[in-house]
Amino acid sequence: MRYSALSILLNGLTGNRGWRAAWRDPQPKAHYDVVIVGGGGHGLATAYYLAREFGIANVAVLEKNYVGSGNVGRNTTIIRSNYLLPGNNPFYELSMKLWEGLERDFNFNAMVSQRGVLNLYHSDAQRDAYTRRGNAMRLHGVDAELLDRAAVREMLPFLDFDNARFPIQGGLLQRRGGTVRHDAVAWGYARGADSRGVDIIQNCEVTAIRRENGRVTGVETTRGFIGCGKLALAAAGNSSNVAAMADLRLPIESHVLQAFVSEGLKPFINCVVTFGAGHFYVSQSDKGGLVFGGDIDGYNSYAQRGNLATVEHVAEAGKAMIPALSRVRFLRSWGGIMDMSMDGSPIIDHTYLDNLYLNAGWCYGGFKATPASGYCFAHLIARDQAQETARAFRLDRFERGFLIDEKGMGAQPNLH
Numbered sequence: 001m002r003y004s005a006l007s008i009l010l011n012g013l014t015g016n017r018g019w020r021a022a023w024r025d026p027q028p029k030a031h032y033d034v035v036i037v038g039g040g041g042h043g044l045a046t047a048y049y050l051a052r053e054f055g056i057a058n059v060a061v062l063e064k065n066y067v068g069s070g071n072v073g074r075n076t077t078i079i080r081s082n083y084l085l086p087g088n089n090p091f092y093e094l095s096m097k098l099w100e101g102l103e104r105d106f107n108f109n110a111m112v113s114q115r116g117v118l119n120l121y122h123s124d125a126q127r128d129a130y131t132r133r134g135n136a137m138r139l140h141g142v143d144a145e146l147l148d149r150a151a152v153r154e155m156l157p158f159l160d161f162d163n164a165r166f167p168i169q170g171g172l173l174q175r176r177g178g179t180v181r182h183d184a185v186a187w188g189y190a191r192g193a194d195s196r197g198v199d200i201i202q203n204c205e206v207t208a209i210r211r212e213n214g215r216v217t218g219v220e221t222t223r224g225f226i227g228c229g230k231l232a233l234a235a236a237g238n239s240s241n242v243a244a245m246a247d248l249r250l251p252i253e254s255h256v257l258q259a260f261v262s263e264g265l266k267p268f269i270n271c272v273v274t275f276g277a278g279h280f281y282v283s284q285s286d287k288g289g290l291v292f293g294g295d296i297d298g299y300n301s302y303a304q305r306g307n308l309a310t311v312e313h314v315a316e317a318g319k320a321m322i323p324a325l326s327r328v329r330f331l332r333s334w335g336g337i338m339d340m341s342m343d344g345s346p347i348i349d350h351t352y353l354d355n356l357y358l359n360a361g362w363c364y365g366g367f368k369a370t371p372a373s374g375y376c377f378a379h380l381i382a383r384d385q386a387q388e389t390a391r392a393f394r395l396d397r398f399e400r401g402f403l404i405d406e407k408g409m410g411a412q413p414n415l416h
């Protein structure tokens with residue numbers, strides 16, 4: 001069933017009785033060519049591209065909860081490709097290009113909104129760092145503009161330009177960055193994969209990985225044993241737990257990241273804007289609520305809720321950037337579990353078992369990567385070869401010392 005203006009019209013005239021469920025609710029089969037653990041954005045996108053690009057449709061996505069219950073439905077929806085390092089930049093730009101055609105591609109309204117992402121700078125040193133980043137982006141064919149204070153003031157006049165501690169000097173703008181409705185991405189990929197024959201099996205937790213002679217033969221689940229030719233892990237915040245089922249110890253720590261939504265306001269923020277003197281980012285949803293967040297909570301946890309100290313920290317940073325926020329009521333907050341890698345960059349790679357593949361380490365930036373991650377992971381699974389933009393995301397880089405330390409902050413998750 002394709003969605004179109006005509007189908008809305010016809011269903012509107014016939015009591016909306018013609019709509020079908022967006023994806024099936026199949027019983028698990030005994031064996032699949034590929035089993036993907038995790039029905040988040042990355043797992044579903046991987047299944048979609050396996051079927052669409054590589055002709056492998058005998059695939060199951062196993063989700064312990066419901067589709068969209070993980071980080072894909074919990075993030076602050078920001079997409080961008082403003083990366084500095086060559087290991088990252090082409091990959092995130094591939095993702096941006098895929099976002100740009102995604103809705104047509106999977107025939108689903110994901111509300112891709114390229115409203116711009118503006119990173120503020122507050123000192124000469126930070127301006128120089130952003131200049132370098134902007135130049136690196138342009139060298140990779142990515143759009144970047146360095147704005148001075150006057151240009152930022154024209155865009156966002158309500159920012160605190162003369163804050164005594166953090167005066168705003170300007171910003172680095174990527175106009176093609178923006179926001180995408182997060183759960184629609186999960187639904188769109190789920191529907192697209194299902195329509196190509198992929199089984200999406202919800203309420204099906206993987207509890208063990210069965211191995212024989214150095215190969216995975218299948219997974220034990222709460223709905224019984226499911227055999228597979230290849231097993232792909234895309235469990236985000238639970239990556240360490242799932243990988244441990246195959247005796248893999250990952251260079252990953254799990255931390256909580258919180259997000260917040262305010263009461264609905266008239267439109268006043270027309271882009272994504274981030275504070276350069278602390279960790280704070282905000283955009284305004286189409287319903288009028290401000291959607292914002294800050295740093296991860298600094299302790300390890302698998303709980304999808306955060307602590308009050310971080311709430312206070314986020315509120316302080318927000319108020320230092322936009323004083324008017326002190327008058328705004330927070331409506332909701334929630335947390336998600338971040339798979340923080342030791343250099344802040346992801347892993348898309350084989351493992352020591354021939355037919356076990358790993359997609360993890362997305363930290364707090366994996367939503368924007370969803371299309372490229374799915375595409376590159378599908379490429380790896382189908383061809384047993386890394387896609388060219390994802391070659392640097394090797395698991396053994398931590399052992400070999402080839403870190404992709406985008407922020408140059410060192411190997412501590414609580415710093416990046």
Ligand SMILES: Cc1cc2nc3c(=O)[nH]c(=O)nc-3n(C[C@H](O)[C@H](O)[C@H](O)COP(=O)(O)OP(=O)(O)OC[C@H]3O[C@@H](n4cnc5c(N)ncnc54)[C@H](O)[C@@H]3O)c2cc1C
Pocket residue numbers: 037038039040041042043062063064065066068069070071072073074075076077078079204205206207234235236237238242257258259293334335336337338362363364365366367368369
């Ligand atoms: C508050 C917050 C704000 C964020 N903001 C942004 C942002 O603005 N921009 C951005 O780019 N990124 C952002 N992120 C990060 C981004 O959401 C994640 O990096 C990305 O969604 C992770 O990939 P995923 O969608 O596949 O994860 P998930 O949706 O978490 O998918 C993993 C799935 O695996 C399932 N699973 C786990 N264990 C098992 C098991 N044993 N068996 C079966 N299933 C299992 C889970 O239930 C889950 O559904 C944010 C994250 C949070 C929490």
